[in-house]
Amino acid sequence: MSGERVIGGYVLRRVLGRGGMGEVHLATTPTGGLAAVKVIHPELARDPAFRRRFAREVAAARRVARFCTAPVLDAGIDGDVAYLVTEYVKGPDLAKAVREQGPLSGSDLEALAVGIATALGAIHGAGVVHRDLKPSNVLLSPLGPRVIDFGIAQLVEADSQASQAILGTPAFMAPEQVRGESLGPAADVYAWGGVIAFAGTGRLPFGGGSPAEVLYRIVNEGPRLDGLDAGMRGVVERAMARDPRLRPTARQLLESLTGGRQLSPATATQVVERTWTGPRGLTAEQPAAFGPRGSTEEQPADLGPRGSTVEQPADFGSRGSTEEQPAGFGTRGGERVGAVEGRGLVAAVEDAPVQAAAGVSLAGGGRGGRGGVARRRWPWVAGAVAVLAAVVAGVVVVPRVWSPSWPYAAGFGDSWATGASDGGDARVAGSDYLLTAKPGWRLWKSAPVPEPSGGVVVSAKARLEQGSGEYGVWCHGSASSGDRYDFGVSGSGQVTIVKRRTGQKGTPLYGPAALSGAAPARGGRIVAECAGPSDSAGVTLRMWVNEKLVAEVSDVNDPLGPGAAGVQVAPDAGEALRVRFESFAIDRTKD
Template sequence: MSGERVIGGYALRRVLGRGGMGEVHLATTPTGGLAAVKVIHPELARDPAFRRRFEREVAAARRVARFCTAPVLDAGLDGDVAYLVTEYVKGPDLAQAVREQGPLSGSDLEALAVGIATALGAIHGAGVVHRDLKPSNVLLSPLGPRVIDFGIAQLVDADSLASQAILGTPAFMAPEQVRGEPLGPAADVYAWGGVIAFAGTGRLPFGGGAPAEVLYRIVNEGPRLDGLDEGLRDVVERAMAKEPRGRPTAQQLLASLMGGTHLTPATATQVVERTWTGPRGLAGPVDGAFLRGAGPVDGASVRSAGPVDGASVRSAHGISASVQGPPDVSGTALVTPAAHASGQIAPSASGDVWDAAVPSASGRNALSDGGSPQARGGVARRRWPWVAAIVVAVAAVVVGPVVVPRMWEGRPYTAGFGDSWATGASDGGDARVTGSDYVLTAKPGWRLWKSAPAREPDGGVVVSAKARREQGSGEYGVWCHGSASSGDRYEFGVSGSGQVTIVKRRTGQKGTPLYGPAAAKVSAGTNRIVAECADVGSGGGKVGLRMWVNERLVAEVSDASDPLGSGEAGVYAAPDAKEALRVRFESFATDRTKD
């Protein structure tokens, strides 16, 4: 794959979409999967204020749980370029699906409502306000809806940019957003109501026309909800109350949708996945299998997550200047309070056109009393027929295996541990091949580390191993940029107590911690550990170090203090008590960081 551009260790394969803030690319990850990488324009990334805001908002986005969302997996600054990596969600967006196949109905519409409410609960639980929930930010995967573009939303903060300007899509703005007031989670609940109304009727809840006219209707009129199922309409009406305090929270919204049943986000996600059938004839599974997090393939609709400073990077399904039929309402407007007062609406930073020729609508909604879902009636006392069966079924669900592409096929080196790996006893312990596995038993007070019988590729390496602790306590993992003769190496370790570390070691010196110990989701059984040692810049002046455990990025740091160069890689075990530590390595592989 020569000629590919590599940013932050991600090899960009092709452009999926462009916008005023940058481009979205299909990319190969360091571990061999695929992801959507949003690359921000260099002129923005060079701005120190933007860089600070970008880092702060990405940190917030990464706290969002994965329930019914496309989570942010990674982000960083690579020279003059800021980039954001999101999990792949295969499928069309809701705007495209409605445009091409008409409104959703029945269990799909209900699952959509539950799924988006679940996603909002996860987003708000991380202290994030989406601020731009709309049909084009809901992808319809084979397993259900996934909310995107919360990735760089502002934290809930009265002093945030959200309180100084109106950022969002006119058709789905809350009244307080139109008025330029501080935004909270209630603004997202309002947008949820508008999205569900659009999904179930094919109409914008406040009609089309000039954006200023739509904004006026949002503040002064009620949404047009005729055509929605009566029970669902009741929930949407309460979600679209004019005053934020009159709307349910995302959790109350979910309870109302489930007929008063309070489900955990994980169970609600399973309910959606077991109920969802999805749009027909659009983007479906690949070879009959959904590759969760593996990345898009040719022809798939892909969006990365996260409006940056109020402007979205568009995918191939972005808005056009002319809309036929139910509109793809993905335009983003930046409207200051002064501009709204004068009736002038500024175009978005991306230059997209918001144009939807849909008849206007009227009809006021009733304000909620702000009480519990049960106190307000409606579906709070009604259980949708599909809910009871699905909730019972979920208790016995065994989710089928997720098909993931092989990560190391055709790469420079994959271990068969019988192939020249060192075996036998030593002062530090014992190494032996057992079947197809490699077992290290390290003595107390020693670090037992072994080299793979192949040198690292030049320019940087990704090392992968699957291992499990069988006896004792301590840490184990992989190392790279090392030398069996000198003892130099970067160690990437996990421990039974759920800690991860990156340590630089040199012969005769105490190890230098570069990251951790820090808590991570470490399995009590087998863990997949992936480490990257990437030479950064020319002259070997810095090495970028990243670590994944069970496909999650858990650590990222760099070493610019006399960094280690390419050499050998391998595995190690180190007990932390008086008992020996035995670790079984089931696989080992190395790969170059660039093709």
């Protein structure tokens, strides 16, 4: 085969690894970023039963929050090849790191334990059981550990001995998995213990030998855990109880590791990133993490959206801080419809220490684990405790020491605005984002991360489900003022680029113009580029529909700079417009 191989719009560059179900390739995304594309063996992809399981399990995997995982970004079947697209994480896997550099210790081992437990919490929260958690499925990025391969963990039927061999690695199987019993989240917790034991000692928890010997020890003997310090060993022992009913949940693992504190997944992820130094050889280059490390204001993601719900009339800009406005009206004052209330004040302070709110004591030890057994609180947890206490008090001051890495791709469950209002409705539907705008209104929603500095590429895969009108993306915007560049495509086959300013009617910069064959107009991938602004040439705006360049224009009249980006819909008739967004991504422009 000559030339580059393209699957689902992703250009395969090189093979990253091979496994029982297929190959993993480093690939270029339609927006120019990087992703990991797992290509399933054709003999599996041709099986109708496998295709049904593939659709079901991918839908579940896409619901997994991105905390300490490599999130599923896209999936599909191209001919007789099924493919799964995930974040590309730059860094070695845990097995390779331990093999080449020795066991992890200190804060790195502790951050690894918390990071994997956080990932399991996200996976289990979406109703998925990994089934094959092992060191090679933990990638060590410069920001911390990332768990991979949960998106295909249940694709092979689990009722045969052959499938058990595929779905589990003997050294890290739970006893019930060895016995061929049904598996639940407790099997992943058991594997977590084995992975941490391996990472901290450099040894397999049940030794070497033939697979049959290892499996016998798993069912009949306990793991070898000498070499782990007392605090970590106690947590691992409980996780590797032979009876799954005696094992903690992923959330209980986090509580044990953090002295009994109930950290949210977002806070736990931030603690890992602030603590993690990584094995030797990791560069400072950040992986394509596709996930928020907080919010636009450096706020933990679980505190909810921050003014990301924005609605306005189809032809006008926003009016100050207003987030919703009927068509034809001017400024409505400072009312924020749909804004989150009672969630606390968030302040981003450059290089500031983490501070607890007044009156919240951080003194005293924690008690965690089962039966109220006292557990050591490691020094690295202090930052997490301070952040948690401040969140409870409603005031958070967070140091700007972590920021989004690029590209970012939605999980629409990660702080995207949802709910009904005068202008329409926004909700998460499975792994998609469904916007329904009422006649005379424009809905525009912000991604939970700010744009990178300089130029930006924003993309979305969308499908018009009901009504007629415009839908698309926007960039170089402000969620509070409404200034932005809108890139729209209509069901009638027209494309537009419109500049919007606070309290003003939109200024068309391009179009309406016919798509000229870049169909289908009722669905596809929309890509927008805001390059700049620069002092001399302003900002260059380009738009692609289904990989075809359809519009290009420059704005030199007081151009907008980097801010926020998101998605937008606006009906053009007397009925509501409903659009389903299946994916969303933000990336830097490429030099």
